[in-house]
Structures are given as C-alpha cells and as structure tokens.
Amino acid sequence: MSEGDTTSLPLARVELDMAKCTGLGICESLAPDFFEVEDDGTLTVLRGDVDPADLPAVRDAVASCPTEALRLVAE
Amino acid sequence: VTSETDAPPADPLVIVGASLAGLRAAEAARSEGFGGRVVLIGDEPWLPYDRPPLSKAYLESDVADTTFRDRATLTEELGLELKLGTRATGLDTAGRRVLTDDGPVEYGQLIIATGSGAKPIAGMDGRAGVFVLRTRSDAERVRDALDAAERVVVIGGGFIGSEIAAACSRRAAHVTIVEAAEVPLMRAVGPVGSALMDLHRQNGVEVLTASPVAELVGADRVTGVRLADGAHLPADLVVVGIGSAPSTAWLEGSGVALDPRDRGVLCDQSLATNVPGIWAAGDVAHWPNPAFDRVMRLENWTSAAQQGAHAARNALAREPKAYETVPYYWSDWRADRLQFVGIPDADDIQVAAGAIDSGRATVLYGARGRLVGALTLNQPRHIMKLRALIASRATTEAAGELVRSLPAKAAAR
Numbered sequence: 001m002s003e004g005d006t007t008s009l010p011l012a013r014v015e016l017d018m019a020k021c022t023g024l025g026i027c028e029s030l031a032p033d034f035f036e037v038e039d040d041g042t043l044t045v046l047r048g049d050v051d052p053a054d055l056p057a058v059r060d061a062v063a064s065c066p067t068e069a070l071r072l073v074a075e
Numbered sequence: 076v077t078s079e080t081d082a083p084p085a086d087p088l089v090i091v092g093a094s095l096a097g098l099r100a101a102e103a104a105r106s107e108g109f110g111g112r113v114v115l116i117g118d119e120p121w122l123p124y125d126r127p128p129l130s131k132a133y134l135e136s137d138v139a140d141t142t143f144r145d146r147a148t149l150t151e152e153l154g155l156e157l158k159l160g161t162r163a164t165g166l167d168t169a170g171r172r173v174l175t176d177d178g179p180v181e182y183g184q185l186i187i188a189t190g191s192g193a194k195p196i197a198g199m200d201g202r203a204g205v206f207v208l209r210t211r212s213d214a215e216r217v218r219d220a221l222d223a224a225e226r227v228v229v230i231g232g233g234f235i236g237s238e239i240a241a242a243c244s245r246r247a248a249h250v251t252i253v254e255a256a257e258v259p260l261m262r263a264v265g266p267v268g269s270a271l272m273d274l275h276r277q278n279g280v281e282v283l284t285a286s287p288v289a290e291l292v293g294a295d296r297v298t299g300v301r302l303a304d305g306a307h308l309p310a311d312l313v314v315v316g317i318g319s320a321p322s323t324a325w326l327e328g329s330g331v332a333l334d335p336r337d338r339g340v341l342c343d344q345s346l347a348t349n350v351p352g353i354w355a356a357g358d359v360a361h362w363p364n365p366a367f368d369r370v371m372r373l374e375n376w377t378s379a380a381q382q383g384a385h386a387a388r389n390a391l392a393r394e395p396k397a398y399e400t401v402p403y404y405w406s407d408w409r410a411d412r413l414q415f416v417g418i419p420d421a422d423d424i425q426v427a428a429g430a431i432d433s434g435r436a437t438v439l440y441g442a443r444g445r446l447v448g449a450l451t452l453n454q455p456r457h458i459m460k461l462r463a464l465i466a467s468r469a470t471t472e473a474a475g476e477l478v479r480s481l482p483a484k485a486a487a488r
Contacts, residue, residue: 024405025414026377028459037455041412066127066376 011075012050014058016043020069027061027070034058049075084183085391086111087156091163091173091325092188093117094126095376096357098143099383100186105153109391113155114180116173118162121211122146127376129214130235130316131407134221134242141211163189166329168350174325184352184390187326187340188383191319191358191374196230198290204297205313208239217314221246224312228252228300230288232259232272234406234413236316240280241408243314250280251308253300255287264450265419267438270431271452274411319374321359334361339372345395346386354390356382365399366466367418367447375404401465403458412455416462417448423471427478429454437461437478441471449474457481 014034023041027034033054036044050058050072062070088104090097093115101113117123125141132138149155158177165174172179193207206217217239221227227247229240232254244250252259252275259282260268272282283302291313292299299309321339332341332349340348340355342362347354355362357379361372373379378400389395406413411434421440429435429452437457440448446469449461457478464474 023412023455025455025459026403029403029462032459032463037459039454039456041455064377064380066125066380 011052012055012058012072013048013075014045014050014062015071015073016045017069017071018042020067021065022067022069024066026064026066030061030064031057035061043069085109086183087114087181088112088184088186088387088390089114089116089173089180089182090186090188090387091116092186092190092322092357092359093119093123093157093159094188094190094357094379095123095143096188096190096379096383096386097186098123099380100188100356100387101149101153101155103384103387104391107388107391111183113153114158114182115149115155116158116161116163116175116180118160119210119212120160122149122157122159124211126209129211130208130238131242133214134218134239135245163325165325166331168330168353171352182352185354186383186386186390187323187331187348187353187355187359188357188379188386189322189325189359190379192322193315194318194320196288196291196315196317199315201295202291202293202297203295204293204311205291205315207315208235209319217312220312225249226251226308226310227312227314228308228310229314229316230300231316231318232256232268232282232284233316233318234260234263234404236314237271237275237408238406239314239316240275241278241411243312244275244278244280245409247312251310252280252282253286253288253302253308254282254284257285259284263419264415264438265421265424265440267424267431267450271413273432274408274452278409319358321372323359334372337372344397344399345389346382346398347389347395352390354386356386362398365397366401371402371418373400373402375402377403401462403462412453414451414455414458415448416458417446417465419448419450421447425471425475427475428457428482439471439474439478441474444470444472446471446474 023037025037161177193209199205224247226249227243229236229252232252240252258268287303289301289303339361340359358374364371385398403416423441427439428437436452437454438450451458
C-alpha cells in the first residue's frame with residue numbers, strides 16, 4: 001500500500017458491522033462528515049463512499065474503532 | 076539506515092509493554108513503512124488483549140477472549156518479535172539495552188508503554204477472596220469467584236469500582252461499594268459524582284460514601300470488611316478498585332526522568348523522554364498537552380491507542396510532532412453509558428440537557444468561559460460534537476446552544 005500519494009488511491013467504501021458497534025463515537029470524532037452516533041447509540045454512516053482526499057481521516061477512524069466494527073473496502 | 080543527522084538508528088525498535096499502546100506502536104511502525112526489527116516485550120504471558128471489557132461484559136458472561144490479533148498476524152503479517160512472559164527489570168541507556176528476566180535486549184529506538192498497575196490495599200496478600208482487577212488473569216479470578224459469591228464488597232467508587240460493581244450486580248445477590256471520599260469520582264467529574272451513585276442504587280447496588288476501610292476481616296479467606304467507623308460488612312468476595320500507579324520501577328536509576336510524585340515518565344510534547352531515542356506512551360506518560368496548555372497523564376483507552384502510534388511515528392521520523400488531544404473515555408454501568416471528554420477542572424458546571432436522575436444528561440464544564448469538558452449519560456449523539464467544540468476552544472455558551480439545538484434536529488428527521 002502506498003502512503004502519502006493519496007491521489008493514486010482507489011475509491012474506497014466504509015462497511016459497518018452493527019453487531020460489533022456500540023456507538024463509542026471515536027469515528028465521529030475523527031471523521032464527522034462520515035459518521036454520526038444517534039441518540040440510541042446506533043451509528044449512521046453518513047457517506048459510504050470515500051474520496052481519496054478523505055481517505056486518511058476515514059482510515060484513521062476505521063483503525064481507531066475500539067470494537068473493530070468498521071472496515072474499508074476498495075471499490 | 077543512512078542519516079545525515081545525529082539521529083540514532085531506529086533498528087531495532089523495541090517496545091516495552093505489550094498492551095494497547097505497545098501494540099499500536101508496533102502497528103504504526105509497520106504502517107509507516109518501517110522494515111527493521113520490531114521487538115515487543117510484555118510481562119504477561121498473553122498475546123496483546125483489550126482491557127476495557129474485563130471490568131464489564133467479561134465479568135458477566137463467558138466472553139472469554141479479548142485478544143486483539145492472533146499470533147500469526149503479529150509475527151508473520153506484522154513481522155514482530157514477541158517476547159511475552161518477559162519482564163523488564165532495568166534499562167541501560169549508555170549501552171542501549173533493556174534488561175529483562177530473560178536477558179538484555181538491545182534497542183535502536185525504545186518506546187516505554189508499560190502502563191500502570193492496580194494499587195493494592197493492606198491485608199490482601201495471602202488472604203483468599205480479595206482481588207484487584209487489572210489483568211486478564213485478575214478478571215478470570217474475579218469471574219470465577221462470582222460463581223459462588225453472594226456478598227460482594229467493592230472498595231473504591233471510581234470508574235473501575237463502579238464498572239465492577241455494576242457487572243457484579245448481575246451475578247451476586249448483594250453488592251456494596253465503599254468509597255472513602257464524600258463525593259465519589261470528584262476528581263474525574265466533580266460534584267456530579269454524587270448524583271451518579273444513584274445509578275448504582277437503581278441497579279440494587281448499595282453505595283457507602285465517606286466510608287474509609289479500616290481492615291479486611293477473615294483469617295485465610297476474607298469474610299468481611301471493617302470500616303473506619305467500626306461498621307462491619309460481611310463479604311465473600313472483595314474487589315479493590317482504588318486506582319493505579321505507573322509501572323516504572325524498572326526505570327528507577329536509569330536516567331529516564333520520572334515524575335517525583337507518581338513516578339510516571341516525563342515527556343515533551345512529542346512524547347520524547349529526556350533520553351534521546353526513548354519515548355513513552357499510554358498510562359505511564361506525562362506530557363504537555365497543547366489542547367489545554369498543561370502537563371497531563373491519562374489512563375484511558377483512547378489516548379493509550381493514539382499515543383502508542385504517535386510515539387512510534389515520532390521515533391521513526393526526522394521531525395517529531397506534538398501529540399495533542401481532547402481526552403475521551405467511557406464507562407459502562409450495566410445499561411448506562413457514561414462518556415467524558417476534556418478535563419473536569421471547571422469554575423462553571425451546568426446540566427445543559429436532561430438530568431442524571433432521569434437517565435439522560437449532558438453536563439458542560441467551563442473554565443473562564445471556555446468549554447473544557449463535557450460529561451454525558453446516555454447521550455451518545457452529544458459527546459463527540461462537544462469534543463470538537465473543546466478542541467476548537469469554543470465557549471460554554473456556544474456549547475449550550477449546540478446542545479439545545481440537538482433535540483430539535485432529531486425531531487426534524
């Protein structure tokens with residue numbers, strides 16, 4: 001995986017495993033345009049498709065999930 | 076490694092402490108493209124595992140395993156050299172060696188991530204039925220003891236004690252928290268701590284405040300706890316949750332500067348210690364946090380994970396970067412989730428939405444008009460928006476407006 005040159009990265013998509021997510025919200029904190037925890041603690045993925053420019057923040061959000069409920073998959 | 080600077084070589088990168096911060100350090104080194112040796116030393120025999128569930132779901136059920144990554148992922152995919160069940164006993168900074176009970180380990184760059192250990196109370200040693208809860212082994216022992224326990228006393232009404240009591244209350248008939256202070260959680264959340272104890276009472280947990288423990292009672296096995304006022308609480312299981320201290324005894328005399336009070340590791344903004352090539356991350360690290368212009372030491376999951384990765388990136392970088400964060404932690408008490416962001420050192424604490432006794436609340440902490448902290452009880456939609464406001468140094472007034480705007484937004488959907 002090449003780091004740094006984000007323009008060459010393919011479009012990616014966020015996948016949420018609702019069985020694992022407990023709504024701790026670290027993803028929302030790191031990428032608020034993509035994730036929002038609702039009043040009942042469920043997570044809404046606001047935008048599933050991730051542009052290369054947003055990839056570093058979303059990748060950080062995915063990697064930071066305490067319950068490993070998020071995945072990034074290449075489109 | 077070729078370098079035109081005086082920077083010491085990074086290979087091997089040695090990480091002492093194989094819990095969350097240590098694992099994240101190793102993962103970050105690889106994701107940064109570091110191809111040298113990475114050695115991960117841990118005193119427990121287990122592969123790195125997640126701790127938050129240990130005082131929660133782990134005690135309630137047979138959720139048996141919180142291991143982060145299997146051995147093959149660690150050794151083959153990440154190419155880590157694991158030295159588990161190996162205790163660091165000293166540090167030779169001149170010879171660039173970590174001393175362990177399995178012999179010395181040479182380092183190029185070193186990350187200290189040994190975390191903290193649970194504080195014991197007098198009379199625990201050699202008395203069955205009394206436990207601290209820090210490690211997986213501790214949690215297994217408490218969980219097993221809960222199979223037969225009818226009366227549980229939890230010493231300490233902080234977050235760890237509260238979580239343990241809440242989990243135990245699902246399995247034992249009588250659970251009592253005894254807290255020495257008048258207001259539990261005072262340092263963590265301020266006077267709101269008293270109201271939070273009502274959550275325990277609603278769960279059937281008895282809470283005694285201003286109740287220091289005088290002694291444990293029972294010969295070989297604990298039979299109760301005697302309080303300073305003479306009261307005797309019968310118990311067949313006692314769990315001690317009175318705090319933790321940095322695990323840095325192995326660094327004494329090494330030249331790595333330690334805090335005179337708690338013996339945590341003193342770092343600069345980039346998590347570098349006073350010794351070149353040595354960094355610290357997680358529970359052990361004191362560092363000046365630019366978000367609040369003050370030196371902090373945090374004992375939470377979020378910062379352990381981030382600091383581990385940050386320290387590793389800095390250890391491998393020519394230009395180390397400052398680590399800045401608005402602290403975040405959570406605590407689950409049965410069905411209730413508490414979340415805290417920022418710091419509680421406030422001159423103005425106000426409930427901006429809901430009420431603690433209604434089971435939903437958002438509490439704002441202001442200092443000289445700036446929002447510095449926020450506590451939510453079962454308000455997961457609020458917390459991260461408030462964290463962003465703290466990071467941007469917003470006013471408490473702006474935070475109040477945001478909180479008031481959120482229910483309207485929900486209704487409009």
